[in-house]
Amino acid sequence: MTAVRTVLGDVRPEELGVVDAHDHLFLRSPHLPGQELNDASTARAELEAFRGAGGSAVVQWTPYGMGRRAADLPLLSRETGVHVVAATGLHQAVHYDDATLAGLRGTLADVFVAELTQGIGTSGVRAGFIKVAGGFHALDAHTRWTMSAAAEAHRATGAAVAVHLELGTGALDVLDLLCGELGVSPERVILGHLNRSPDLVVHREAASTGCYLAFDGPSRAHHATDWRMPEAVRALADAGFGARILIGGDTTTAAARSVNGGPGMPCLLRRVRPRLEVALGAELVVRILTDNPARAFARPSSKEDR
Template sequence: MVSSVRTVLGDVRPEDLGVCDAHDHLFLSSPQLPGRELGDATAARAELEAFRAAGGSSVVQWTPWGMGRRAADLPLLSRAAGVHVVCATGLHQAAHYTTQLLDELRGRLADVFVSELTEGIGTSGVRAGIVKVAGGFHALDTHARWTMIAAAEAHHATGAPIAVHLEMGTGALDVFDLLCSELGVPPHRVILGHLNRSPDLVVQRQAAEAGCWLAFDGPSRAHHTTDWRMPRAVQALAEAGFGHRLLLGGDTVVAGARSVDGGPGMPYLLRRVRPRLALELGEELTNRVLTENPGRAFAVEWR
């Protein structure tokens, strides 16, 4: 069986991903972001095209179930912009959903994840390529444990990688303890997101030593006070021998953050972050973090 990355247009070889934004959003809506939703397909296409013009080739959208991911629109956008797009299944923190929506999933969450990974999302025919879940601030509450148990079941059934939102960048080791130590998910199938938001070099190194992927994303208006530390954190990890565990993403979550709406958006990753990292890591390793690493992180032997 050959490893492949599951995109919205079908499975592709890891080496065909090219330059990858490993954590971003084309569409996203939540009660936590009233009036700032990513819901405009024309703007989403323009953003993808701007990313492509900057040298980008693929985007992994971490928007999970029930948060306006608009799976049916993704193949059209991917073709039009000439950019590979990976779609997520999964579930975010409870605050992003109504009680009614969560009640609909009781007792069948893992089945929903597996179905969206293998059969497709609704009537769109689009199959998800990752499971996205979320932890809490320095802890895992009942909701987080419920979603991660379901994600682990989905992984064991399909091989899918699990991408984890770390609240304020915290709780990485708690996630590892649950998903890997208790639930048997191989560490190299776990992607820890937002590590730049809590620049704890000890925890970052421990997570890397455990074998997880470390995703650094931004810039973020809410977390700009830690954004500037990211290059040095990435450099420290690379010097410690963990350059092969690093991923980079933009994490555009509100309309005003898009480059086509006046924000940094997806192109910022290549326009500003890439040359900044090249000063710390060198061109060779920076290119590997943007190309080879995502191919290895998101490619699996699908079951």
């Protein structure tokens, strides 16, 4: 038996329904001044708009120390009727001050495990997966530290490991580290931002390991590659990897929210979904939105919390 850990507790994977597999309700970073997602009322409105477009679950990839507002997530989920899955993990070093990183030395894996099994801070909200990040075509010491901790937490809890690929690069290096050196099963790894580097050969090689490939957007910053996403997804499907594809909205700024005039979460279902149906057919798109994320974010329900 498997279960997906939402902010309201564990649910059967099939209960998730239509999933935005990569997005943000709250997000804050000193590296992105003035671009914070920090307003609960607009987060609620965005979830309601997503629900109105036919969505029923959102996976928030905001990790430790980046303004997750975990205590607010259960109420938002109840009020809107949308399942929310929260993340533990750590982003690139640029998103943290030196004191924060220094305070995590020697304890990072324990922090991840605690947030997965006991709760984030004093909120009582348990994370459902681990989010870490690679660098641009490289894996630096910070990446190796965070991924080593993620692998340890994965072994303790069974939680999936999701990876921010900087501009979509470094997928194979990440897999070499996580799955080769650190022993994480590829089926428990989710690679994010593949649309930002539409290298179809790399996509197929990564998918052949058994990992999940997440395509997210649309994005003003990455619009130049957004239009190639259906082509990249179709190439994977044609190669037999339709069951490894995830899609999400990845809303990272207030201006990108639909309630503020941007595409936001509803665009995933209003505009991206019909475009993918042209490329892939409606039946496969249904599976990408429902079955694939249900498997990707599930973990053994019998796994004992440490």
